[in-house]
Amino acid sequence: MIPWRRLGEGRADGSGTLVLAERDGEYSICVGGQELMSSRAHGSEEAMAQLTLAAAAPRDGMRILVAGLGMGFTLRATLDAARPDAAVVVAELVPAVVEWNRGPLAELAARPLADPRVTVETVEVGRLLRSTRTRFDAILFDIDNGPAALTRPANQLLYGVQGLGLVRGALRTGGAFSVWSASASPEFERTLARAGFSDVAAHRAAARGAAGGPAHTIFLALAR
Template identity: 40%
Template structure:
């Protein structure tokens, strides 16, 4: 078992467009730190994989589904999507060039090289909200893992994704009956209510227990057909 209590080794430290991002290794575990705040690591990807799996299960049966994954992170959501043949197109939007580089040519490539080589997969380096506002394509599912969720963001600009304008952009990028799935580090009844008030249907939350503290969750909602 990997020792998560030992000293961390900094693999790379880079100044990105939204502040400092750091890749660390602790034993066999990689960690991503942004502006001094821990974001994610490779120790347990259950909730990130569930984000994509639950979105697919909420769609009507059928082939040729498209999914946008917001946030590449350590790659668990991408791996889940690439392993599922029912996704015909997988678009990953990541705003930090350093994170993309760590997967393409750095240490995280040992996890995701096969998925990134999949011809169905496209990686877009852009701010997610900007992409949602300006893209000229719609998706069957949006699977968004940005910051720590709607109630606690490390980067202030990420707040906009969970505000009315951000929810409008999500709705506009979904096909009728499309699924919005949002990862969060903690449950939020207020965010569930915001989704309902914005016209999303079948709003529900799936919890994933963690070793300590409140569970991670996936918020699910469906655009009206």
């Protein structure tokens, strides 16, 4: 069996050490021994972008926030679904992840960071939301394995009523919010409603898209 080759590591406040590894053309990002993202399966990350952009009220010059860069698959699908005049902000906590996306991972999702519509902020997304006056038309959260499967304990705050209220306050009327999760959670759907979101729904999306694989959950909610 071909062994994994360690390509780099990086960390940020409140996160464990992220390790990037490669084996026979497949890339993996792990934290604390748990896989955070693999290049093998990105169908549900892409479905998340398609669902969110289809749900957001369309207008000229849409502003979109993608939280969690990972390997760039959600960002690529967001760019593919967004109009040419959209502006996409990426909030990524770990500087090394941004470097990897400009280096060894760049081609996985066809260099999304090179798109002129994209601005990258190396920042914790809660911090960005507290400091920005921008109102977004769509906010996509893929910052962890889901509300019930945290690899970064501090992310718990963002999945609670207060954190989600912060997200709700950063959306324009008609804006859409989505959260990627490894598993379903009726409790999290109720939390989204308590935070002021409407039309809360949980969509199932296959890990490998048309090729199938395990089903992940995309929570989708609107700001009315």
